[in-house]
Every structure is written in C-alpha cells, then in structure tokens.
C-alpha cells in the first residue's frame with residue numbers, strides 16, 4: 001500500500017464516470033483507503049459491475065447513481081440524492097469525458113457540442129452542485145478535474161476534446177481562486193495516453209500506437225489507470241493542503257521528451 005491505511009475513512013468521494021477505466025480505478029483505490037465511494041454515470045450496468053468488483057476486492061459497499069453530466073436536472077438530482085443518503089460530499093472527481101476522431105473541417109456542431117458539453121458543462125455543473133454541499137461543511141472539500149495533456153499541447157483530429165480539456169485549465173484556476181473562501185481546493189490531473197478500453201475504442205488505437213508512445217517516453221512508461229488514481233489521491237489528501245489551482249501532468253514525460261526524438 002502506497003498511502004496510509006484508512007486515509008480517507010469517513011470521507012465521501014464522488015467519481016463521475018466511475019464505472020469504467022480511470023474512474024473505476026480511482027474508485028477502487030479510494031475504497032482501498034477506506035473512503036465511502038459513490039460512482040455515477042449514464043450506464044447502470046457498468047456502475048453495477050464496477051461496484052461488485054470493488055466490493056469483492058475491498059469489502060466496501062459502493063453507492064451507484066445514474067447521471068448525465070450534460071443535463072443540469074440530472075446533476076442536481078444526483079447531488080441531492082447523495083446528500084440525503086450520505087449527508088456530505090468531501091471529494092469530487094470530475095472524470096466523465098468523451099472523445100472521437102474527426103477532421104476538424106468536417107466536424108458537425110452536434111459532435112462538437114457532445115464533447116464540449118460532456119467535458120466543460122459537465123465539470124461546471126458537477127462542481128457547482130458539489131460546492132453548494134461543500135461550502136456548508138466546516139472541512140470544505142476538494143475537487144479534482146481530469147484534463148488531458150491534449151489540452152496543453154493540442155491533439156490533431158480531436159479538436160473538441162483538446163479544446164474542452166484546455167478549457168478545464170481556466171475553470172480549475174478560477175474556481176480554485178474563487179472557492180478558497182469556502183475551504184475548497186480545486187486541481188487538475190492531466191493524463192497523457194492511458195490504455196483504457198474507452199481510449200482504444202474512441203480513437204481506434206492500435207498496438208503500434210502504444211509501441212510508438214512507449215518508444216517516445218523516457219523509461220518507456222505508459223501510465224496505467226492506477227497511476228492517474230494515485231495522482232488524484234495525492235491531490236485529495238492532506239499532503240496537498242497547500243496545492244491549489246495546479247495541473248499535474250501524468251504521462252511519464254512523453255510530451256516533453258517527444259521533441260527530442262529519443263528513439264534514435
């Protein structure tokens with residue numbers, strides 16, 4: 001165990017998109033550390049499977065809630081229901097996201113909106129309703145947004161995703177400054193490529209791409225979902241009490257090293 005046993009005991013942690021990939025892994029790692037975990041997304045079957053898996057591995061019950069982060073009513077109802085069931089929300093992980101590849105000149109408004117709304121509107125709405133609960137808590141709370149290195153460096157053929165993730169930088173810094181008064185910290189974790197089913201499906205990724213990323217990353221380390229979870233856990237922990245409004249890149253150094261062509 002990397003973190004102290006029971007580190008998040010009595011803490012309610014809500015993870016959007018917590019039924020799959022990085023979100024599921026983050027839910028699992030928080031549960032191992034004693035957190036009271038809630039996972040929420042559109043597909044109940046994914047949430048149910050994830051909750052079963054977490055219970056099996058950690059012995060902890062996980063609350064599941066159906067949620068569409070693009071709809072304010074759905075977000076509002078979900079937070080109300082979690083508040084009435086758990087009484088509080090200590091940590092929110094805005095992990096729900098979506099992506100697909102397209103030539104930017106062929107991109108439809110519908111496609112643009114679907115991704116921008118999931119990333120930006122979704123993160124805004126969940127943060128807004130989490131704040132209403134956290135600001136009433138003496139201990140305040142912590143919000144971690146999941147961005148992407150594509151928001152910093154750009155990503156050809158993934159315009160709405162790269163634009164949305166870049167927008168999360170401004171959202172994170174703004175809320176970090178504004179909600180300090182409520183004792184709420186807001187930070188951003190920006191993964192590079194993480195080999196999840198969602199990633200492989202969304203961008204049609206192949207083993208050759210993985211190999212290429214490995215070759216262009218110092219020490220050849222491509223982050224696993226757990227690597228992202230541990231970054232989220234660190235930023236949510238008391239060890240990060242003085243860290244607010246930052247972006248923590250978790251990509252093994254891939255984007256910085258790429259320019260030097262380390263694969264000679």
Ligand SMILES: NC(=O)c1ccc[n+]([C@@H]2O[C@H](COP(=O)([O-])OP(=O)(O)OC[C@H]3O[C@@H](n4cnc5c(N)ncnc54)[C@H](OP(=O)(O)O)[C@@H]3O)[C@@H](O)[C@H]2O)c1
Nearest residue numbers: 017020021022041042043068069096097148193194198199
């Ligand atoms: N994998 C990577 O290489 C990578 C790199 C950088 C950043 N990220 C970010 O990491 C996060 C997780 O990605 P992942 O790789 O783990 O992919 P994933 O498994 O596809 O996760 C995306 C999650 O978002 C949920 N979601 C999508 N639209 C939603 C909506 N409207 N309302 C509520 N939930 C919604 C999905 O659940 P439902 O379908 O059940 O709604 C799903 O659980 C995303 O924000 C992604 O952009 C991933």
